[in-house]
Amino acid sequence: MLATGILLHGFGQRYDLPASLALYLFAAAGVVVISFVLVVTFAGDQVGAKAIQYPRREVPFLTRVARSPWPRGAGGVVGLLGLAAIIVTGLFGSSKPELNPAEYLTWIYFWAATVIVSGLVGNLWYLLNPWAAIYDAFNSPLVGRSREARVGGHRLPNIGIWPAVAAYFAFACLELTSGMANRPWIVAIVALAYSAVTLAGMFFFGRDEWLQRCEAFTVLFGIVGRFSPLEAERDERGGITAVYVRPWGVGLLQPSPAGWDRVMFVILMLSSLAFDGIEATPSWQDLTINLEPLWLPLGAWGFFIEKTAGLVLLTGAFLLIFVAFMEMVIYFGNRRLDLKATVTAFALTLVPIALVYNAAHNYSYVMVQSQGLIPLLNDPLARGWHLWPAVAAYKPSFALAQASTVWFAQIILIVLGHVIAVYLSHLKAGEKFRTAQRVLLSQYPMLLLMVMYTMTSLWILAQPITAGG
């Protein structure tokens, strides 16, 4: 009645079964016990700048590769082909989402898989970004000037990364609240429009200026890439001078420009992911039905407005809870600290929780649904072509997506993310607060917040999935 079929994550259905109550309780108890062990073992730790130092090792081979133009060139070609495929198949292919490659490429290969791989390995978007590739292709061979010199003459007003926050919010709305993410031609039009805006922005305001402040995906993958084990050192012109490997997560400890725009971006990452899960729960469906008198009279826009209001309220709640807990952290840390700077620094320590939830939530989506693209290669535009008959009859393999495997992967991921987040937050507190005792005290509210957040992730994974209809 509300929607036909199951419209989650943009398109397609989920196959995975919700985790059982027993498993949920086991994982939740594990999170509490492990948190307790972490607090006890980390008591009496380093304080000051030493706290956030981490080991890293240079990899000469990767440095050589990164300095050559090949990775960017190859990545740019792949990114461009992907973007072109989304636009062409979206506009001219099947109107059924499960038969249109644009849906698979956008929502699974780009949106779910690229984020997971970027966290696991390194910032893939830096290589794939098709708009940066177009810009560079137009500029580098023709004009031999440095990047800075190519600023298009206009200057962006001093608005931080708020444009990227707005773009990310708009993208989250397309995916989660518009109900249109499963229409291939809309996905293609949005891709086309966003490409035009991004290219124009880069030419008017300068490549890096636009990418780093207005291009939502560059900002997003920049944050995700901080979690990854690859670290690039750059010279003042942006060229890579060395590549290091480091433990996962520690890159989030590096200093970040302070600002509510950056806090908002991280909070939006958390809340949009959570909303993706929450809107499939029976509780949300019941709420939607109870609220019918409010949104039904609004007509076609009613459902969209109701969902968007849900996303906005959830984001607001996340932000308020986070800031309230940060006030407590500063209070217990007993040191006069700038709220904005402290909130920004600690916001990044929540990123591991968001990333593992993302991976757990999208596990079977990436493992199974992604294979749905393979048979479409035979006839990507649904014109009756036989480009590659060998793959036409391909049936997705469920080998890595049996319920028990999925559950195991999910709880291990969630707990590992929780451990990393608690650890990072502890190190960050060590940097901010003067004595070990203060560090410990300041971490109790943070620990509580992280346990709450992890419990929410587990709760969502244990909810029965509803059909929305």
Added chain:
Amino acid sequence: MNRYRMPIVVAVVVIFAAVGAVLIFASQNGGGQNVTLDVTVTGAKSMSPDTLSAHHNDTVTINVTSDTDGEVHLHGYDIHFETKAGQVVSQTFKAVNTGDFEIEWESTSTHLGHLVVS
């Protein structure tokens, strides 16, 4: 304490993972039985019952009776039932994949119900 804390944390996480693995993989109750499920599709819009369940490795037979000509599609297993008004169409398969699989009326993509294999 400093020297031992990493091994302690790693040990606790490994124990957690091991206990979780035992809990999850040991509770896999072997199906392997023959299950027959009868469903009725009305007006290409609804199916009764709308939730079917089976266990992993069961041999499942689904008998579909529809009052409309058309096609019922079981996702995941990708099984199609070509229905003729008033006639029973049967398909038998082994439930090798666990999960929650949608059943829909193919031509209109109308959600009819789902098969849960646990």
